[in-house]
Amino acid sequence: MKFRGERIAIGGIAAFALLSLFISPWAALSREIGAKSAVLVLPNNILDFTGRTESIILPNAVTILALSCVLLAVMALAGFVRQKGLRSVLWLLSGIALLVLTFWGLQGFQQSVATARSTALGVVAQAAIEKPRKNTDVEAVQVAFDALGTIPIAESAEALKAAGVRVRRLPYDNSGFALASFLAIITSILAIFFSLRLFKVTSSLIDSIIQRAAVPATSIILAFAAAGIVVLALQPTPVGTNVEISGFFPYIAGRLDTLWYAYLTLLSYSLGTVGGFLEALKFATPLIFTGLAVALSFRSGLFNIGAPGQMVLGAIFAMFVGIYLPGPKFFVLPIAVIAAALGGALWGGLAGWLKARFGANEVINTILLNYIAASLLLFLISSQHNFASAAFRALIAFAVLIAVAMLLSLIPAMRRFFTAAPRRNMAILGLVFLTVFLVSAWPRPTDGTITVNLPFKTSGSESKSIPLSESARFDHLPKVLGIDLSENPGTNIIPVNYGIVFAPLIALLVFLFFPFRRMGNLIRIVISLGVGAIVYLALFFFGLTAFATAIPPTTLNFSFILAILAAIFVYYFLWRTKWGYELRAVGLSPLAAEYAGAKLSRNMILAMALSGGLAGLTACHYVLGGTLGDYSLRISLPTNDGFDGIAVALLGYNTPLGVVLAAFLFGVLKNGGSVLNITFPELTRDVVDMVVALVVLFIAAKGFLPERITNPKLRAANLEDDLKDDLKNNIVEDKAQTKDEEQR
Amino acid sequence: MDWLLVFTLIASALRATTPLLFAALGGLFSERGGIVNIALEGIIIFGALAAAIATQLVEAPYLASDPNASVWFAPWIGVLAAMVCGGFVGWLHAFISIRYKADQIISGTAINLMAIGLPAVILKGMYDNTSTSKPVVNRLPEVGPEFAAGTFQFSPLVFLAFILVPIVWFVLFKTPFGLRLRSVGEHPEAAESVGINVRRMRYYGVILSGVLGGLAGAYLSIGNLNQFISEMSGGRGFIALAALIFGKWHPIGVLGATLLFGAFQSAATLLGGGNLLPSTIVESIPFILTMLVLAGFIGRAVAPKAIGKPYEK
Incomplete structure (x- = not known):
């Protein structure tokens, strides 16, 4: 394949990395509150923006710099090499070497930081020994001092604190690698990845990865780049008191470090800590639901922008069931979940019906329904409402009238009567409405103001419902897995049974994806269960069924598992059932599908109702899962998740697996947004919203990539050309050979 | 009958109509050229933001000496900024959906999504506050006849909006430019065959619609109020699109439709003031009526034929 993209990409990135070696920080000595930092630029050029961090010498800095330069130059220049073999070998070797070199250097750096820290702690300890305060246990301090450097620094600090020494914040906090x-x-990782072109198997693997990941990856990178511009524009390099940045070089290095640390902040909490990871999953859960909702509508050729409204309706329905339905948990919870789905399905189905029946554009209608739903939510759970009696009577009369009309329309004979002469009937209907309005809204002498107090709203001015009954609450995930965190509110170290999670999951994957050719369902189930059992036994054998794990407190709840199940349902429905097949056929080509016997109107309503139902299921997370604070419906229901679902669906190529992955990515970003809000004084979490919007924009533009990569038809044509060329060459060679033979 | 009340009703309906009319006329240019412009909502927000910020920045040096200084040109520079900004956002929508043949609804949605996050980031950077801008001292003046206790004093943009209707009609139906634009929206292949540059015409249409959407935003932030408030458009862009469909993609029809929706909105606002109905119900009335209108009338409207389809040469 004539594809030079990766050569240019590696060459460019390597050149960029080479440049960054000289102008941007290589490692961070310390990062303080407010994103102030002290950084190290190779070779051993310390830039201190905190104003109070002492320098640390990186051993072998010159060697690292020189070798890195050479290796990166080799990588960049290898892009010009035409022979695939030589190029790949160069990339592979230099990549591995650079990787090893960098990690070796970082390890040396960490060691010198650790030494510096223990020295600093030693100074404190020595001062305490020489001038002990009243409550200082000198002997314990001496013991801790002697142990310095042999045990982890945090433990030493704890020991000193226990002995009564006042230890302030340790210096060199949050040290680590930098841009x-x-x-x-x-x-180096990219170079190694592309060097795998050396082998035929991995080469085709790389091709398929590029095909799938090119657009999403480029879009994400571009969105991050744009966010970087915003960060640089809004956030000046944070500095401590009495620190001034003077000179061009410190300025550039400071800017680059701010940029890098903003990115790191967005990602590191979620990906680097267990608590943050669970939190990211919590953010991802509703996005999985809404992403699936939008993806399902896309697959059936519709565009559901109404997920926010459907979320609201689902939440309202779930709230009603949760508050008023009595009974045990196993009875109430499933009904509450079904109610949530029904609420969303009603709102989505309404838009579908309007399109099917009247040809009203579903995009505009779902948007209008969003606003109506928002008003409805506010009406139901905001403080008391005053009606004028006449207006109240008119509203009630209209509601009754509409209900009667809907009931009548269910009777086939009535429907036939009404559709027979639409104009006449519209006129009659209008007259009926007018009469009802005049009769009900005519002022009467006894009229006053009617105050409506809805019984499910909490007393007080706060906009929220009363809490759900105990039996309509989802357990937090640790409890589902049999871990009781209630005794200790902090982080617990508890044996966790991983088998419960992984064995069924693997059994399910085997059931869905293992290539059973011509086998009955029974055999498939037996084999999957068998594999699941073997996996469980294996986990048990390695002690993973009771593996001690540190579990931070989390409000991640059962709805996460429900979201995964929903993703599996969508996969099964769309790709393994008759109805799903019909839906996709309608989505790809409505006319062809209709010709083949699919009913367009029914499919439209079904698709919108299913999509709305999925969006409504977010209520499991926000209402039944109690994520809004307590187990009640609040006005703070984040309906923007419905819009983010569009981004999730697009990024995930409208496939369930893609949606789950994309939702996780956005969960990570949203989680990181809150950390960014705290860490940087001038930035807000809205940067993340901007990134999400830009991802949609760039995916819509197919990542600004040339069409021969993004358009499958063109790509196939290119491949065909290559094949033809190959064939031609072969034929020419064959002819030459035959000529040779003839001459002999 | 209390005539003053009637005048107030009419005047507030005209005020509510203005942004809808600007946006809907903008949508007209875009959709007649074959590009669905669902981004109008976002364009209005960006226009409002640009107008508020530009006005504030221009008047700031004068206010430093006198906190009540009258700077007559400041709001007009704000209006200009809104037009430029709206035009730029329109260009972005056009660029994505014409050059890269993106789904126009997705591209528009992306711009609307951006209008949620980006203003907050900018406001935080400029005013250390994520939801409102600093109030401006010099908003657009109110002009008009001394009649009925000044209820008919409007911002000049109100007059401009209504004057634009015949102008837009003339441009679309009586000039070569309008003919070309409409032909591009109806049958791009035929237009191309007689030498019209389809892509360029479509760019013009969408950029024009962005400029007009920006004007709608400017009216909201420095005509109607004196500052930018996040998500201040409140669905007007979408209602304008509905009005466009209801008005059958014709300037006169659009005028009628936006007057109807504007009357809904102002009626809702006036109802919400009394003790007649709770404001939450009142706020949803324009949206419910819009839906009913769309369901009842859309079947008979004929959209530009090539609308929503990327043009492939």
Whole structure:
């Protein structure tokens, strides 16, 4: 394949990494509150923006710099090499070497930081020994001092604190790698990845990965780049008191470090800590639901922008069931979940019906329904409402009238009568409405103001419902897995049974994806269950069924598992059932599908109702899962998740697996947004909303990539051309050979 | 009958109509050229933001000496900024959906999504506050006849909106430019065959619609109020699109439709003031009526034939 993209990409990134070695920080000595930092630029050029961090020498800095330069230059220049073999070998070797070199350097850096920290702690300890305060246990301090450097620094600090020494914040907090070393690592990983073109198997694997990931990856990178511009524009390099940045070089390095640390902040909490990871999953849960909703509508050729409204309706329905339905948990909870889905399905189905029956554009209608739903939510749970009696009577009369009309329309004979002469009937209907309006709204002498107090709203001015009954609450995930966190509110170290999660999951994957050719369903189930049992036994054998794990407190609840199940349902429905097949056929080509016997109107309503139902299921997370604070419906229901679902669906190529992955990515970003809000004084979490919007924009533009990559038809044509060329060459060679033979 | 009340009703309906009319006329240019412009909502928000910020920045140096200084040109520079900004956002929508043949609804949705996040980020950077801008001292003046206790004093943009209706009609139906634009929206292949540059015409249409959407935003932030408030458009862009469909993609029809929706909105606002109905119900009335209108009338409207389809050469 004549594809030079990766050569240009690696060359460019390597050149960029090379440049960054000289102008951007390679490692961070310390990062303080307010994103102030002290950084190290190779070779051993310390830039201190905190104003109170002492320098640390990185051993072998010059060697690292020189070798990194050479290796990156080799990588960049290898892009010009035409022979695939030589190029790949160069990339592979230099990639591995750079990776090893960078990690070796970072390890040396961490060691010198640790030494510096224990020295600093030693100074404190020595001062305490020489001038002990009243409550200082000198002997314990001496013991801790002697142990310095042999045990982890945090433990030493704890020991000193226990002995009564006042230990302030340890210096060199949050030290670690920075932009230049990160770029070096990324470049080497990319070089190694593309060097796998050496082998035919991995080469085709790389092709398929590029095909699938090119557009989403480019879109994400571009969105991050745009966010970077915003970060640079809004956030000046944070500095401590009495620190001034003077000179061009410190300025550039400071800017680059701010940029890098903003990115790191967005990602590191979710991906680097267990608590943050669980939190990211919590953010991802509703996005999985809404992403699936939008993806399902896309697959059936419709565009559901109404997920926010459907979320609201689902939440309202779930709230009613949760508050008023008595009974045990196993009875109430499923009904509440079904009610949530029904609420969303009603709102989505309404838009579908309007399109099917009247040809009203579903895009505009779902948007209008969003606003109506928002008003409805506010009406139901905001403080008391005053009606004028006449208006109240008119509203009630209209509601009754509409209900009667809907009931009548269910009777086939009535429907036939009404559709027979639409104009006459519309006129009659209008007259009926007018009469009802005049009769009901005519002022009467006894009229006053009617105050409506809805019974399910909490007393007080706060806009929220009363809490759900105990039996309509989802358990937090640890409790589902048999871990009781209620005794200790902090982080617990508890044996966790991983088998419960992984064995069924693998059994399910085997059931869905294992290539059973011509086998009955019974055999498939037996084999899957068998594999699941074997996996469970294996986990048990390795002690993973009771593996001690540190569990931070989390409000991640059962709805996460429900979201995964919903993703599996969508996969099964769309790709393994008759109805799903019909839906996709209608989505691909409505006319062809209709010709083949699919009913367009029914499919439209079904698709919108299913899509709305999925969006409504977010109520499991927000209402039944109690994520809004307590187990009640609040006005703070984040309906923007419905819009983010569009981004999730697009990023995930409208496939369930893609949706789950994309939702996780956005969960990570949203989680990181809250950390960004705290860490940087001038930035807000809205940066994340902007990134999400830009991802949609760039995916719509197919990542600004040339069409020969993004358009499958053109790509296939290109491949065909290549094949033809190959064939031609072969034929020419064959002819030459035969000629040779003839001459002999 | 209390005539003053009637005048107030009419005047507030005209005020509510203005942004809808600007946006709907904008949508007209875009959709007649064959590009669905669902991004109008976002364009209005960006226009409002640009107008508020530009006005505030221009008047700031004068206010430093006198906190009540009258700077007559400041709001007009704000209006200009809104037009430029709206035009730019329109260009972005056009660029994505014409050059890269993106789904126009997705591209528009992306711009609407951006109108949620980006203003907050900008406001935080400029005013240390994520939802409102600093109130401006010099908003657009109110002009008009001294009649009925000044209820008919409007911002000049109100007059401009209504004057634009015949102008737009003339441009669309009586000039070569309008003919070309409409032909591009109806049958791009035929237009191309007689030498019209389809893509360029479509760019013009969408950019024009962005400029008009920006004007709608400017009216909201420095005509009707004196500051930008996040999501201040409140669905007007979408109602304008509905009005466009209801008005059958014709300037006169659009005028009628936006007057109807504007009357809904102002009636809702006036109802919400009294003790007649709770404001939450009142706020949803324009949206419910819009839906009913769309369901009842859309079947008979004929959209530009090539609308929503990317043009492939």
